[in-house]
Amino acid sequence: MRLLDAEARGRAGVRGVLADVAPDASVVLGVSGGADSLALAVCAAFVADRDDRRARVVVVDHGLQDGSDAVAARAVEQVRSLGLPGDAVRVQVGTAGGPEAAARAARRTALLEAAGHDGVVLLAHTLDDQAETVLLGLGRGSGPRSLAGMAARDGRWRRPFLGLRRADTEAVCRAHDLIWWTDPHNADPAFRRARLRHEVLPLLDDVLGSGVPEALARTADQLRHDTALLDELAGQVEDAADVATLAALPPALRSRVLRRLALEAGAAPGELGAVHLAALDRLVTDWHGQDRVELPGHVALTRTAGRLHRIDGGP
Structure with missing residues (x-):
């Protein structure tokens, strides 16, 4: 055969x-x-x-x-x-x-x-x-x-x-x-x-013409390589909880560092989404006294004395 x-x-x-x-x-x-x-x-x-x-x-x-x-x-x-x-x-x-x-x-x-x-x-x-x-x-x-x-x-x-x-x-x-x-x-x-x-x-x-599935798969490959590099760079940020350090990072890198911080705090990885990361980003770049950001997994992050730290979340 x-x-x-x-x-x-x-x-x-x-x-x-x-x-x-x-x-x-x-x-x-x-x-x-x-x-x-x-x-x-x-x-x-x-x-x-x-x-x-x-x-x-x-x-x-x-x-x-x-x-x-x-x-x-x-x-x-x-x-x-x-x-x-x-x-x-x-x-x-x-x-x-x-x-x-x-x-x-x-x-x-x-x-x-x-x-x-x-x-x-x-x-x-x-x-x-x-x-x-x-x-x-x-x-x-x-x-x-x-x-x-x-x-x-x-x-x-x-x-x-x-x-x-x-x-x-x-x-x-x-x-x-x-x-x-x-x-x-x-x-x-x-x-x-x-x-x-x-x-x-x-x-x-x-x-759009034939070949859409192949084009989508190629796009996924390209994004995966980009994401892997940004994740590697995010992993090199030593003090992920320091607001001044976070504020100095480019947005694409800061979001990944915030994601890492949220996961280390106990957030559920399968439920952690862009809306949560955007709220965390506002704690860093647009903070005017807001209290806490609730995260999936019954945990929350808040800002105190220039640092982000975990507190128990809602039910």
């Missing part, structure tokens, strides 16, 4: 995200049974065999849809046919943050537990997912950090398929006679990401 270009790029992506991972470290693949994750299993199986890596698949069954156990069992059967060990793990999904966030949190916990202390987790996010993520961040007005999208290497999370399209992963599955499952939520207009996928991105391609 002639090697598909998509599969060759997928293998290269897997090798790339594992370049800094010890040969004996555990590699866990998060597989849902969809085309993207089954294609990831195809590429990772090849790399694990050739590079003698310990790779296994975990299929997380959230139990939120009828027949989810059958979908998980079918996914396990198919990855095992590729020569990868795999198991389904049933998780309990809570309610914090809404159903999508709660399911994601349960899934991430299960995958990290399977990877162990030193292992990494491979996820099958594609270029299309990246484009949708950038548009979601743009709609929230969350700034460059959100628009930078997902990184191929993000600590223990690895995304080798950010250069592949969904059509590529489907082609890989067809070449290996794999039958993928299509999550009905992906077509449900009640979910914002589904509407982006089926309505907004096709319209943008029509109005």
Whole structure:
């Protein structure tokens, strides 16, 4: 069988995200049974065999849809046919943050537990997912950090398929006679990401010309590099709580130092947004006695004697 270009790029992506991972470290693949994750299993199986890596698949069954156990069992059967060990793990999904966030949190916990202390987790996010993520961040007005999208290497999370399209992963599955499952939520207009996928991105391609997803992904890459540099410079500011030091910084750098200060004070990273950083900035650059800035995570920052410091926040 002639090697598909998509599969060759997928293998290269897997090798790339594992370049800094010890040969004996555990590699866990998060597989849902969809085309993207089954294609990831195809590429990772090849790399694990050739590079003698310990790779296994975990299929997380959230139990939120009828027949989810059958979908998980079918996914396990198919990855095992590729020569990868795999198991389904049933998780309990809570309610914090809404159903999508709660399911994601349960899934991430299960995958990290399977990877162990030193292992990494491979996820099958594609270029299309990246484009949708950038548009979601743009709609929230969350700034460059959100628009930078997902990184191929993000600590223990690895995304080798950010250069592949969904059509590529489907082609890989067809070449290996794999039958993928299509999550009905992906077509449900009640979910914002589904509407982006089926309505907004096709319209943008029509109005702006083809190649919009690729352009959005390139933008994310550029912003990620810029953000990484600014974060590095922000980390070199020694006294992040000193108002005079903060006031002397350029705004782009000051916002990152304030973000670091807020996180060190205990602010919830997933909820800390531009509106909170703008309020903190006013404590530095436009202060006329205002009391405190409430932050997510039940903490607050206030200004006293030329310094910002933490106090307990509201309920």
